[in-house]
Amino acid sequence: MAASIKEVAQRAGVSLGTVSNVLNRPDIVSPQTRKRVQEAIEELGFVRNDSARQLRAGRSRTVAIVVLDVSNPFFTDVVRGAESIVEGAGGMVVVCNSGGDAAREHRHLDVLEEQRVQGILVTPVSDGKQPRLDRIVTRGIPVVLVDRGAGLANQCSVAVDDVLGGRIAAEHLAERGHRRIAFVGGPMALRQVTDRRTGAEAALAEQGLPAPLVVETPMLSVSAGRQAADEIVGLPTTRRPTAIFCANDLVALGVLQALTAHGLRVPDDIALVGYDDIEFAAGAAVPLSSVRQPREQLGRTAAQLLLEESTDPEHHEHRHVVFQPELAVRQSSERKRRRTR
């Protein structure tokens, strides 16, 4: 069905190698022959077979990115950033979705290894040592960790300083006069979550404020946020926090919904700060203050590190790039009179 180089050669009356040359180094073949070959390609509708090409070359031009959740805007932005770099370099990005499931992640990695991809950007489901990834690295496939495991020796990583993010959020709330502050998020197995919490706790301690009330959620979703807020609303007023810092915006949106449903006003009764600054944060019921991460840049930098390692594995030095988050202050954490601008 699909024409091969051989048939093109036959039709153009040249040898097989010549067709290949027209494809890969058109300059070294004479104009007439080149033209004849190109016509034959056109007529037969020839399309290169990438499997054969890769088999011969031993490696592919595809970079994979394995994300925890395709539908999380955080990752879609990271993907976009990575795409811009990889496509600029003539490669292609494939997106794999682990959905936070270790088994799925494992299967994806298996397939990617079989495909001999050029490299893998990954946010692993679990933190800590990654023998599976180590094995891939040993096999010569570069791996860059995204938003995880900074500091491991055998691979690059890009991340945002989550401790700093938590600190910024807590300082902001403390500055606004809040003294009973809650932290909502989970599971604590996620490094991001604990880092943000740690940063917040440190900031509060430094200001001489009490440690935050921690409400752990089973996952970072809108509905988890709703449930956590229900719990908080049930507290006696004297113990109820006047501000909540959420481990991400999805949770914060859920919290916001539930608070509103219970008749509590944000920020007047309870102030709210989220994390990630997703597009919908600004468009929420009450525009949401949120810690913003440079998401696209995270993706771009990760892709750059990967391509760098891939191009020149000998001289490559693993690097761990850490970006600084910043706070986007909106209505959810500001008394009306103090609206910014």
Next chain:
Amino acid sequence: MAASIKEVAQRAGVSLGTVSNVLNRPDIVSPQTRKRVQEAIEELGFVRNDSARQLRAGRSRTVAIVVLDVSNPFFTDVVRGAESIVEGAGGMVVVCNSGGDAAREHRHLDVLEEQRVQGILVTPVSDGKQPRLDRIVTRGIPVVLVDRGAGLANQCSVAVDDVLGGRIAAEHLAERGHRRIAFVGGPMALRQVTDRRTGAEAALAEQGLPAPLVVETPMLSVSAGRQAADEIVGLPTTRRPTAIFCANDLVALGVLQALTAHGLRVPDDIALVGYDDIEFAAGAAVPLSSVRQPREQLGRTAAQLLLEESTDPEHHEHRHVVFQPELAVRQSSERKRRRTR
């Protein structure tokens, strides 16, 4: 670096074909040999080379989905639906992002063709005849159109009845007593947009109501919605619509934001209905009424049609599956007294 079947064979002291048999039809090789080979595989850390495998097989187990926008929740759900089917069948899904750019779409299709993917699910950037896709189909790669071009002869398609969706939304608003209704969305080059508009117009005409005011936007985004709403707010009160039907939820969220910023209340001053029922619709400033499409099912069905065609191209009959949307009624289109519950 990477071990090949040959080395495994050598180490296990068997022939090359035997190793292949252990890999593909373990039942036809004797237990002892199988064990020896498996040990060798383990020791060498052998990983199949998928390029070689595909080259030999002539086709891949990868299904591609080319979406207009990875970060649009509509597509992420479709992707998830497709994934569930394809992975259930032992395949893999790669996601490509055209970003609504025809050139990017073209490049993606080129690459996918070179990869000899098993099939392609695609929402093409432009409507109408698709010579590019026809060519792919001719080459024996099944294509299923998602949410586009129902009725074309040489490929399957899945879609949601957008005319019906528009009709449902308009009928709902008319029923609530609205007479001046606006339609916001664009560009009109998108079939979805014109279908939704057509349905709305037909419904209004049938009820003897005037045709809607149409505000065309350059794209379906939050900021486009904001701008459109600014325009509407500028109208003299007597001509200003009392209800707005938006071509999708992003636009509706933008409209909502802008209306609120201008001090107009939703639904009291202006009622609002969106389209897509994305997760954030329910969590918006005012929970958004929205026409809901069975998104995951769209993806699942598309993948099923694709696999069906791929498995048995001879007996395959192209089908065009059309799903029916339904309206999720929320606060944005209901007077308070009439809240559903």
Next chain:
DNA sequence: GCCTCTTTGTGAAACGTTTCATGGAACGAA
């Protein structure tokens, strides 16, 4: 002891590229 079956393993061919050593033609210089 011979024949036929079955089970298990072998080796070579084929998939479609890219690459590289080789060869021939054309051309100018001597």
Next chain:
DNA sequence: TTCGTTCCATGAAACGTTTCACAAAGAGGC
């Protein structure tokens, strides 16, 4: 004419699988 260059085209080898016709060796039936 002859030799060295330069320019183009060639054909074969190699990449790592899968598949298939075939062979070897037991197992049983007579």
